[in-house]
Amino acid sequence: MKFDTSHKALANGIRHGYALVQCTRDINSSSCRSCLGNITQDMRDCCQAKNGWRMLSPSCYLRYEVYRFYEQTPAPLPSAPDEYDYAPQPTPTPTPNIEG
Structure with missing residues (x-):
């Protein structure tokens, strides 16, 4: 995959992006x-004052x-259930078919 990430200080170092x-x-x-140059130009026309944005094209993404x-730590997986966490389920008993 062709991709890159970046962290930069913006607006005289006050704001990070x-x-x-x-x-x-x-x-x-x-x-x-x-492709990235084209969508970067589109971004300059519409999005610089926004806190976050996405620009998509058929061949590139910004x-x-x-x-x-990006690179966020995934949420921990739930722990395996303890054998004592579940009450045993009763076994269904068949009902007799009585025709009268």
Whole structure:
């Protein structure tokens, strides 16, 4: 995969931002740079004052947030149930078929 992440101080170091860029595997490096350049220009026209945004195209992706959204620690898996946590389920007894 063609991707990169970055952390930069913005606005004279007061505000920090996190970005992720990614291109699909079916394009070469030159096309990737061109695609990212195009959506970066679109971003400048619409999104600079926002806290977070995503720009998508068929061949590349750019995401920016004010928090670190990549490489997050996954939530811990639930522990295995203890054998005493469950009450035994009663076995159903068949009802006799009585025809009168």
